[in-house]
Amino acid sequence: MTETLIAGIGSPHGADRLGWAVIEALRHEDLPGPVKLVACSLPAELTPLLLEAPRAIVIDALLGDGPAGTLHQLSMADLPQVELRLSSHGLGLVDAVRLACVLGMPAERLTVLALDVARPEAELQEAWVTRLCERVSLLLQRAA
Amino acid sequence: MSTLNPKRDIDIQVPLLTRVEGEGSLEFTARDGRIEQLQLRIFEPPRLFEKFLEGQDYTEVPHIAARVCGVCPIAYQMTSIRAMEHIFGVLEDPWVHAMRRVIYYGEWLQSHALHINLFAAPDFLGYADALQMATRYPEEVKRGMLLQGLGNDMLRLLGGRSVHPIGLRVGGFHRAPPKHEVADLVDKLLAARDAVREFAAWAVSLPRPVDEQDFVSVAIRHPQEYGINEGQLVSDKGLDIPFDRYPTHFREHQVEHSTAHYSMMDGGSYFLGPLARVNLNFDRLPQEVQNLAHDLGLSFPSRNMFMNVAARALECHLAIVETLDILQHYKLPTRPWQDYTPRPGIGHHCTEAPRGMIYHRFEIDRDGRVKTASMIPPTSQNQARLEQNLHSAVEHFGLDHTDEALRELCEKVIRNYDPCLSCSTHFLKLKVNRE
Numbered sequence: 001m002t003e004t005l006i007a008g009i010g011s012p013h014g015a016d017r018l019g020w021a022v023i024e025a026l027r028h029e030d031l032p033g034p035v036k037l038v039a040c041s042l043p044a045e046l047t048p049l050l051l052e053a054p055r056a057i058v059i060d061a062l063l064g065d066g067p068a069g070t071l072h073q074l075s076m077a078d079l080p081q082v083e084l085r086l087s088s089h090g091l092g093l094v095d096a097v098r099l100a101c102v103l104g105m106p107a108e109r110l111t112v113l114a115l116d117v118a119r120p121e122a123e124l125q126e127a128w129v130t131r132l133c134e135r136v137s138l139l140l141q142r143a144a
Numbered sequence: 145m146s147t148l149n150p151k152r153d154i155d156i157q158v159p160l161l162t163r164v165e166g167e168g169s170l171e172f173t174a175r176d177g178r179i180e181q182l183q184l185r186i187f188e189p190p191r192l193f194e195k196f197l198e199g200q201d202y203t204e205v206p207h208i209a210a211r212v213c214g215v216c217p218i219a220y221q222m223t224s225i226r227a228m229e230h231i232f233g234v235l236e237d238p239w240v241h242a243m244r245r246v247i248y249y250g251e252w253l254q255s256h257a258l259h260i261n262l263f264a265a266p267d268f269l270g271y272a273d274a275l276q277m278a279t280r281y282p283e284e285v286k287r288g289m290l291l292q293g294l295g296n297d298m299l300r301l302l303g304g305r306s307v308h309p310i311g312l313r314v315g316g317f318h319r320a321p322p323k324h325e326v327a328d329l330v331d332k333l334l335a336a337r338d339a340v341r342e343f344a345a346w347a348v349s350l351p352r353p354v355d356e357q358d359f360v361s362v363a364i365r366h367p368q369e370y371g372i373n374e375g376q377l378v379s380d381k382g383l384d385i386p387f388d389r390y391p392t393h394f395r396e397h398q399v400e401h402s403t404a405h406y407s408m409m410d411g412g413s414y415f416l417g418p419l420a421r422v423n424l425n426f427d428r429l430p431q432e433v434q435n436l437a438h439d440l441g442l443s444f445p446s447r448n449m450f451m452n453v454a455a456r457a458l459e460c461h462l463a464i465v466e467t468l469d470i471l472q473h474y475k476l477p478t479r480p481w482q483d484y485t486p487r488p489g490i491g492h493h494c495t496e497a498p499r500g501m502i503y504h505r506f507e508i509d510r511d512g513r514v515k516t517a518s519m520i521p522p523t524s525q526n527q528a529r530l531e532q533n534l535h536s537a538v539e540h541f542g543l544d545h546t547d548e549a550l551r552e553l554c555e556k557v558i559r560n561y562d563p564c565l566s567c568s569t570h571f572l573k574l575k576v577n578r579e
Contacts, residue, residue: 048289
């Protein structure tokens, strides 16, 4: 059965921990199918992982229009086609994913789960983590 | 082909430079065949980290200093730690010294590989950005990303994580990595040995321009090893001083067009970074790295500014060669740090960040708190040289080229320094006139 990469992007503080918290929670779940769970600090770490993965789900916190807790399930086509503005500190999720596509990752391999945390200083909500874990499980069941 | 009237009015504005860190712009005007204005304007707001540090307990300094830079946290941590260790009378033990080189090499490798792969190579190969270049050079880009990832692995081994590492402390490290973790990294390093040689050869083969300049290289030089953490500050014009004499030779001043300070050495500009290091320390490179340089037809010292990319590539090779040498003989220490007693005083230290020498001065009070701090990063020290470089490169190139060609040249010159504009805005003196 095909292994699915599940990558959570995050940092140690506030709502930005979301990606890491979901990966940690998934480690304790009985997931349908083989998975590779990875917590990333930098979106740049994603590109080589995506190139190796037969299928990938990427989880990240999003600063959107709200309300907080809104979950967006995005494909490659949904990601903004903004100009790539690489900087040594600023390779973003979209840049990393687009680079992976240029380097040969088929776009249909990827699903991005982005949860709107509304404010960067927001506290991480356990309900957000639960919701994301459920969605990951659902995606894995459908793919199985 | 030069076809345009060099005496035409030229007005080139690049409001936001790309493929550099932070926010800066280029302003270039010329009239009657003369350059009127050619400036890198850094408009990042001042960061005020030195003020944030005042009053903090000395143990907090490494964690706060790491936040100055997302790419070079080790430079800020290491330099501040060593400055404070001078105050406390800590003599670095050999295990700590070796591990500090390993973690610093991790930072160099991830920063250099990223710069060569995604920032510099598109310039030299004529692509607007890394995405366009990656369609033509996918395997080269993947190889660069592998090396960047390996640099992050080296950071994680001793720092706990690659972003804002937490493993460093005054006296050494919080944790010695167990042997199995070291063995895993050694396997990866061995597997990357050919890749880094190929990466260096590719970087050296890039069609880089020739930009011969008269500049003063400044770097750390050590009696036995390639200067990173310890040694003396030297230049190719005779400077040879201990770190605590930095303030007597180097002075910062403000300029109107930049929130970063300019820094002068004995009244003149100077150049820091990989090319300055290799120019001054080629004989300190391990023989394997010197051999690679010879195999690739490289010769140092070099006055061609664009040899910076070749020097950066050699340092990627160096990072893997020396880290392997250290970690293949790894032994667990009794304890990964040394004891010391905090005491008041003033300490100075310099280390070599990926972009060049960084200087820190710390004053600690009798309660172990920071009284004053000064952190002078390489980009602000390079700024005066960079602008001189822009002027001479444009004069050499000729104003009879198109505005597009002139703009491209200026952007290449700026990116060649791999400037970190956010770090460079380390402190701005504020003078308020109230009437």
